[in-house]
Amino acid sequence: MPSASFSAAQHQASTLYLPPGSWPTVLDCLCDHFKAISREQWLDRIARGRVLDGQGHPISRELAYREGLRIHYFREVPDEKVIPVQETILHADEHLVVADKPHFLPVTPAGEYVEQTLLRRLIRRLDNPHLVPLHRIDRHTAGLVLFSAHPDSRSAYQALFPTRQIEKRYEAIAGALPHLHFPRVHKSRLVDGEPFFRMQEGEGPSNTETVIEVREKSVDRWRYALFPVTGKKHQLRVHMSALGAAICNDPFYPEVLREAEDDYGNPLKLLAQGLRFIDPLTGQLREFESRISLQW
Numbered sequence: 001m002p003s004a005s006f007s008a009a010q011h012q013a014s015t016l017y018l019p020p021g022s023w024p025t026v027l028d029c030l031c032d033h034f035k036a037i038s039r040e041q042w043l044d045r046i047a048r049g050r051v052l053d054g055q056g057h058p059i060s061r062e063l064a065y066r067e068g069l070r071i072h073y074f075r076e077v078p079d080e081k082v083i084p085v086q087e088t089i090l091h092a093d094e095h096l097v098v099a100d101k102p103h104f105l106p107v108t109p110a111g112e113y114v115e116q117t118l119l120r121r122l123i124r125r126l127d128n129p130h131l132v133p134l135h136r137i138d139r140h141t142a143g144l145v146l147f148s149a150h151p152d153s154r155s156a157y158q159a160l161f162p163t164r165q166i167e168k169r170y171e172a173i174a175g176a177l178p179h180l181h182f183p184r185v186h187k188s189r190l191v192d193g194e195p196f197f198r199m200q201e202g203e204g205p206s207n208t209e210t211v212i213e214v215r216e217k218s219v220d221r222w223r224y225a226l227f228p229v230t231g232k233k234h235q236l237r238v239h240m241s242a243l244g245a246a247i248c249n250d251p252f253y254p255e256v257l258r259e260a261e262d263d264y265g266n267p268l269k270l271l272a273q274g275l276r277f278i279d280p281l282t283g284q285l286r287e288f289e290s291r292i293s294l295q296w
Contacts, residue, residue: 013072023065050074075114083116097147098288103267106139143272143290156280166277170226173269173294175245183213186239190232199234201242208232210239269294
């Protein structure tokens with residue numbers, strides 16, 4: 001029976017069900033399946049207890065291969081680049097943690113980021129391996145992220161999102177749109193785009209919806225309030241770009257895609273500014289506001 005601590009660790013580990021093959025050991029299978037990771041690296045991870053079986057026990061280098069065997073492994077990035085920004089904890093109790101995420105910090109491990117993520121930082125700061133993000137915002141986006149802090153109440157908070165019981169408010173600075181009327185509702189169908197990390201609007205019934213208001217105007221830039229009714233990947237960035245006002249400093253959805261190193265002095269002007277919901281445990285209204293502000 002897996003321990004409670006292992007159940008929490010599962011949220012930090014990746015899982016592989018061993019594919020069909022004729023490898024003598026699990027180690028041989030891992031080496032062949034992940035060709036970019038050397039045998040020496042796998043041996044080192046196994047020796048440090050960073051590869052577990054389905055019951056949460058560290059495996060040995062001699063563990064026999066069996067098709068379909070469940071293996072948990074912890075991703076590691078050698079010489080991971082430090083992201084020079086600092087998150088803020090706005091609220092923390094037994095069941096819920098609310099963090100203010102700065103621009104450029106990923107929420108969860110992915111790609112070249114493992115330890116330099118909001119999740120891993122909060123686990124270390126709060127000494128709570130049970131932390132699990134209840135939703136995501138992009139790495140380039142700043143603002144509020146909710147975390148479940150206790151497995152027993154997790155499902156109650158998770159249910160707020162698919163049932164649309166949580167109000168999310170974003171702020172963005174983008175180009176002026178004097179030819180359009182506001183407030184307005186933008187609906188469209190988002191589909192995978194090119195390159196693979198981008199989204200685009202496509203044909204067919206809409207699967208996204210955003211309410212857009214104007215809060216402040218300058219000569220060529222406006223400050224917008226964005227209320228996503230749905231929560232698709234890059235929804236707000238694509239919707240603003242489709243209206244003709246790509247969010248300022250967006251590296252993915254400008255008129256011409258640009259690939260560059262993170263420019264910490266010019267972050268994406270998109271902020272997850274406010275969250276509002278009825279707490280499913282207490283029945284009380286809860287409201288959180290980001291302390292980050294977007295400058296013109």
